[in-house]
Amino acid sequence: xxxxxxxxxxxxxxxxxxxxxxxxxxxxxxxxxxxxxxxxxxxxxxxxxxxxxxxxxxxxxxxxxxxxxxxxxxxxxxxxxxxxxxxxxxxxxxxxxxxxxxxxxxxxxxx
Amino acid sequence: xxxxxxxxxxxxxxxxxxxxxxxxxxxxxxxxxxxxxxxxxxxxxxxxxxxxxxxxxxxxxxxxxxxxxxxxxxxxxxxxxxxxxxxxxxxxxxxxxxxxxxxxxxxxxxxxx
Numbered sequence: 001x002x003x004x005x006x007x008x009x010x011x012x013x014x015x016x017x018x019x020x021x022x023x024x025x026x027x028x029x030x031x032x033x034x035x036x037x038x039x040x041x042x043x044x045x046x047x048x049x050x051x052x053x054x055x056x057x058x059x060x061x062x063x064x065x066x067x068x069x070x071x072x073x074x075x076x077x078x079x080x081x082x083x084x085x086x087x088x089x090x091x092x093x094x095x096x097x098x099x100x101x102x103x104x105x106x107x108x109x110x111x
Numbered sequence: 112x113x114x115x116x117x118x119x120x121x122x123x124x125x126x127x128x129x130x131x132x133x134x135x136x137x138x139x140x141x142x143x144x145x146x147x148x149x150x151x152x153x154x155x156x157x158x159x160x161x162x163x164x165x166x167x168x169x170x171x172x173x174x175x176x177x178x179x180x181x182x183x184x185x186x187x188x189x190x191x192x193x194x195x196x197x198x199x200x201x202x203x204x205x206x207x208x209x210x211x212x213x214x215x216x217x218x219x220x221x222x223x224x
Binding site for chain 1: 210212217
């Protein structure tokens with residue numbers, strides 16, 4: 001079963017805690033992406049990676065960090081420096097230059 | 112700055128009618144455009160794409176039109192069905208060589224029975 005998986009589906013965090021969101025794909029895609037979506041809004045790019053061990057900041061990278069140690073994995077850490085982390089987080093992957101395929105998302109709530 | 116916007120935030124159509132969702136983009140150098148459909152609580156689903164060297168592309172029940180002169184993109188859905196109810200986003204690739212997408216805020220399409 002090919003696709004993109006994200007876990008967990010729902011995540012609750014206390015203020016001041018770091019949390020890591022998982023994103024895995026078995027589509028053999030080179031590129032992976034993280035987006036944030038707020039209610040009633042479009043998606044905003046946090047980070048993206050076109051190749052293993054390399055990644056670039058998107059439009060709203062402050063307070064987030066990523067790693068790309070394996071082609072199939074692109075975890076996102078939401079740090080305590082992110083002042084308003086409550087949002088729906090979406091991971092995507094693509095063949096370079098082609099459409100992005102999205103995972104089911106993780107809904108993060110800060111308590 | 113770079114942005115993709117939509118003319119109408121909501122659109123209601125009768126089942127069986129055709130619908131048109133519009134999108135304005137601001138970056139004249141954008142070379143690739145995508146339409147996504149997002150159902151509540153789910154990730155966006157790819158519908159159709161078009162490259163800047165084309166004016167029109169057709170899929171199954173969907174057509175995308177690109178007017179580079181006025182920087183306008185539209186999605187036409189023929190014979191709408193209840194399952195078409197969702198939020199539709201357009202996205203433009205603002206960085207050639209890397210797929211850096213900028214998304215619009217979305218249009219909510221409601222299909223009335």
